[in-house]
Amino acid sequence: MxxxxxxxxxxxxxxxxxxxxxxxxxxxxxxxxxxxxxxxxxxxxxxxxxxxxxxxxxxxxxxxxxxxxxxxxxxxxxxxYEWNYQRQLLAIRLGEAHGTHLDEADLFTEEFLLExxxxxxxxxxxxxxxxxxxxxxxxxxxxxxxxxxxxxxxxxxxxxxxxxxxxxxxxxxxxxxxxxxxxxxxxxxxxxxxxxEYPTPSHAADIVRRNVPSGSDALIGAATDFVGRVRDLDLDKAPGLAEAIDWVSALVTLGTADLVRADVVRTLGAVVKTPDDLDTVREALDDLGYREAAG
Amino acid sequence: MAEPMLLRGVDRAAFAVSFTERLRRAGVAVAINRAETFTRAIDACMPTNTSALYWLARTTLIDDHRDLPVFDKVFAAVFADAVLPVDPNARRSDPPGPPPPPAADEAHARVPADSSEEIDGQGLPWTTLPTVRDEADDAPAEGIVVPERLPSHLDHLADVPFEALSEADLALVGRWLEHAFLRWPTRRTRRQRPSSTGQTLALRRTLAAARQSGYEAVRLVWNEPLVKPRRLVMLCDVSQSMQAHTNAYLHLLRAVTLHADAETFAFSTDLTRLTTALRVKSAEAAIEQANHLLDDRFGGTRIAANIDALLRSHHGTCVRGAVVVIASDGWDSDAPEAMAKAMARLHRRSHRVVWLNPRMAAAGYEPMVGSMAAALPYCDETYPGNTLRSLAEAFTSFVAA
Structure with a gap:
């Protein structure tokens, strides 16, 4: 085989x-x-x-x-598939106008089949x-x-x-x-x-690096690590890899070099998508290592 | 390839079948054709290490991620010495620094024993027990979370057992139940109604529409089959042992009779049909009529004989394709064999069988009563049904199914 x-x-x-x-x-x-x-x-x-x-x-x-x-x-x-009904109807009318006889078999041919x-x-x-x-x-x-x-x-x-x-x-x-x-x-x-499964943090970082080539290693590492830990919080919708990629793209677009609290708060909408989850993550920011003083 | 192939000289078909059999014994439902696919996969891939073999087996034999822990265990038991260091899934499921897996011989013996500790109660298919235990902390364990539709003014009554509710509260409960039948399992009827996504041509409507386009049927009108809610048949135990719950269940019976077009029966020693008695607007009058009919109330119980009587009576056809709800504690003076026979018949004829047993609310409940144990294999679902929340859970679960 x-x-x-x-x-x-x-x-x-x-x-x-x-x-x-x-x-x-x-x-x-x-x-x-x-x-x-x-x-x-x-x-x-x-x-x-x-x-x-x-x-x-x-x-x-x-x-x-x-x-x-x-x-x-x-x-x-x-x-x-579907039969092109309107076209069949048209064919019948044309056939009538030209005086040709149409069988049922003539109407159900590949010509009238919509794939x-x-x-x-x-x-x-x-x-x-x-x-x-x-x-x-x-x-x-x-x-x-x-x-x-x-x-x-x-x-x-x-x-x-x-x-x-x-x-x-x-x-x-x-x-x-x-x-x-x-x-x-x-x-x-x-x-x-x-x-x-959700990929391991290092594998996730590799994937994000591949998708956002302009991101720096430090930023990607910090971002995937953050998303991985957010996933362990009690959220309605845990962020997947797609969200991590979106987020890093957003951070790169904003010209962020290394991740600080202000950047996280600013772009959190790319990671968590419901108001309740936003609140949960904001409250947990201190525990996640992004303290107020740092930003 | 430099590495030697695994399973060289092994009859791969025999290996695949015996591994499949091992999974089945551990409680994973493996379809019959999957062993063949597994064999073909080994032929196509020629695995050189256990990690490759692990993924081959997992891809071809498993079709539900909930079976993965059991699969990992069985696989580890067969390939115990090599699998754990290389296999990412096993590393994931075990926390860091787990004790080394038991030696192969020991694991072989343990696989069936391990799975049976989840299925308690002397080998019964007693899978509903965990949700019953969860009742206390009120966290749905897993799977689809069924939204409960409880109005706020009933919220404080939600966890109060029925026997502790006052008459007025019971009436409230009854009124709520009347509105709880918005969504219900449906069946397809032979009637049709127009629909844009239908599959059959609505000839009359198409022709009627053609009148507006010079009798050229440019626009086709389609029909789809009409669906109707499935009939609900409810049997309620009114014997001595169920006395505390009987009044609440009578309200429930009345609500379903009025609003779900249900057939309702009560039984202790004999079967009494309550449908007509309960189909009265006034709750008090209905309950009074029902109580009047139940002359054998609070006597002994003959569940099996009564189910049998229902199936043999001319009301037996109403069970066909219906959702059957039995509210009873399972204490039966008939032999368990009679119960199994009656329940098997009931299960074959109906769409779903649901058993509400107030005794299941007790923590650590096990179906020790012979007849309850005999009936369980034939129940699609079991619920405590002793509080409003539990009832709501039971009724919304029909919808989810």
Missing amino acids: TGPFADVADVQARFDAVDYLADEGLATALFLAATLGQPLLLEGEPGVGKTAAGKAMAAAMGAPFVRLQCYEGLTAGEAL RPILQCVRHPGPVAPVLLIDEIDRADDEFEAMLFEFLGESAVTVPELGTFTAAVAPIVILTSNRSRELHDALKRRCLYHWI
């Missing part, structure tokens, strides 16, 4: 080249997803880089990237398999999950009027979930699974 990657180290190296630092666990999961052709379900706290992993996968492979953002009420028409992300991936001619990111699957309804089974299991989509489309090159599917609800066992059974 050959896939786009030689081994796990190759995954890490090529992700590194597109500025995504994958640890061994995530690299193994991505390697298996690409090699075994099974969908990969990524779970983890918000902001640990689930969506970014999908994008990096496409970039590392040089593959087309298709993203399907899930939301409540998402239907087959928006995910798989949506999943069918688009299945019909991708190759040679590189496209990467499909089904983002935040937990937001979609249960029915939508069930609808994905055929695609996830066999990389195929059935259009009753036309028949079954099977992928020439099986797309690499990455699903992400924020665990706002439990996914069905049948869906999980079809997927590989990886739970992304």
Whole structure:
């Protein structure tokens, strides 16, 4: 069985080249997803880089990237395919005007088929398999999950009027979930699974350094350390890695060289996003080593 | 590769299956196809160290992060000598400076024993017990946190056990319950209603809309199935042992009868249908009528026989696809086997079975009564149900499910 990657180290190296630092666990999961052709379900706290992993996968492979953002009420028409009804109607009228006879079979051809992300991936001619990111699957309804089974299991989509489309090159599917609800066992059974942890402080610093190259090492170290300790406070929404990156970018934009209390207070909105959390963090600033006197 | 491959000369399929079996015995539900995926993953990756093997196994065998601690334990038991120094996850879950893991032989024997200490009560699926203990400090342990919809004027009553409430307070509770059925588990009906996200064509409406565009059906109107709340069937124990709670539960029964269109029954030695008696606007009149009907009140209890009687009566069909709530302390004069049989039947026929047992509020409660223990495997959820807060928790949890 050959896939786009030689081994796990190759995954890490090529992700590194597109500025995504994958640890061994995530690299193994991505390697298996690409090699075994099974969908990969990524779970983890918000902001640990689930969506970014999908994008990096496409970039590392040089593959087309298709993203399907899930939301409540998402239907087959928006995910798989839809018939272009207005165009069919027009074809009937034209046929009438020209006096040609149209069969039903003439109206349900690929000409009138509107491809949506999943069918688009299945019909991708190759040679590189496209990467499909089904983002935040937990937001979609249960029915939508069930609808994905055929695609996830066999990389195929059935259009009753036309028949079954099977992928020439099986797309690499990455699903992400924020665990706002439990996914069905049948869906999980079809997927590989990886739970992304918050990275260790040093790993987090590496990631931020990669994303904000203009930041100084001291600033990045202090900022990731601060975010790591804020995460241990009792917050509604703990800041993830995405927030740390945003924050360091903000600090760099403001021309901060080393982190002092005034800067922290000024830019706290990039790290914590609710008024209650802001209060909590402000109160804890002294304990976190940013005393009033220092600023 | 210079490093020697792990598991050289080992039957990988046999290894994968036995490792999967070990996980299952430790309480992780591993789907049947995952051992195969694991084997294919080993073939694809050729792991050279335990860390690589750890990630292969974890990615392919686990599908819930809550299972990770157990997985780590089982993996450590199998590869105890090498895994801890290299494995980041094990380092994360243990605080710095943990004692070295037990030797492999000892760990092998301990794995099943370790998991059974979480599942207490003589091997019963007694997983609801921790939440009951949490009742005291009022912190939902884990999982989805269900918002409780308690109005402020009832807040001071929230943690008072029902037996300590006055008649007036009980009436208040009843009135609150009447409004607590805004969201409820639903079922799909065969009727349709227009909807923009529907899947079936609403022919009549489409044609009606076409009248405005010269009978050209440019705009299609879609239908979606109508959903209705699931029926609630509530059985309440009015025997001697439940005397303290009976009045509160009668108010509860009345509230659900009036506002959730529930079927309500009371039982001690015989089953009495209270639905019609309680469907009266005035609370006092309804409770009085119900009390009048319950001539066997505060006698002995025959839970199994009464559940059986309900299922065999012509009201037995109302249980189908319904949410069944049983309020009882589980003291039953029938044999536990009869209870298991009746509950199994009830569980098959209904959508969910919920058991409210006021005795569970006591700290350290264990289902020692034979019939309660027999019934537990067939209950989807169990709650103390002895305070308003606990009831609110129970009722909102149906919605979350």
